[in-house]
Amino acid sequence: MIFKVAADLVVLFHLLWILFILFGALIGRLVAWVKWLHIGSLVFSLLLQLFRWNCPLTYLEVWLRRQHDPSLGYRGDFLAHYAERLVYLQVSPPAVFLATLLVVGLSAWAYAKKQR
Numbered sequence: 001m002i003f004k005v006a007a008d009l010v011v012l013f014h015l016l017w018i019l020f021i022l023f024g025a026l027i028g029r030l031v032a033w034v035k036w037l038h039i040g041s042l043v044f045s046l047l048l049q050l051f052r053w054n055c056p057l058t059y060l061e062v063w064l065r066r067q068h069d070p071s072l073g074y075r076g077d078f079l080a081h082y083a084e085r086l087v088y089l090q091v092s093p094p095a096v097f098l099a100t101l102l103v104v105g106l107s108a109w110a111y112a113k114k115q116r
Contacts, residue, residue, distance in 0.1 A: 001068070003065070003067040003068035004064075004068040004069075007061050007064035007065045010057055010060050010064060011061055013057065014055070014057045014058070015086055017057065018086075020038065020041060021038075021041050022103055024041065025110040026110070028107075028110075028111065029111065029113075035111065038107065039107075042103070042104050042107055045100055046104060049093075049097045049100045050097075052093065058088075
């Protein structure tokens with residue numbers, strides 16, 4: 001049971017991480033350490049896309065699920081089930097790459113605008 005709960009927590013953290021990548025510049029413009037954490041997350045996301053690597057959180061979540069029950073059909077509770085749908089969208093790699101570039105560009109613009 002501990003592996004199932006841990007896997008659900010990883011999915012929730014993954015969703016929060018994605019939201020931070022998307023909207024972190026809003027807080028990063030106000031708080032310096034958040035800005036640098038956000039820029040680091042953008043660089044990391046860009047590297048994942050460029051090298052076509054999966055996020056380490058995905059590997060961790062899959063490993064935890066397999067430790068719990070490899071044949072589990074419904075993976076997680078209600079919240080985790082819908083969080084997974086958001087985290088693991090069925091989108092083509094080129095579309096994900098373009099979305100990543102868009103987020104990086106918008107974040108760079110937001111940070112540059114703050115500097116003025």
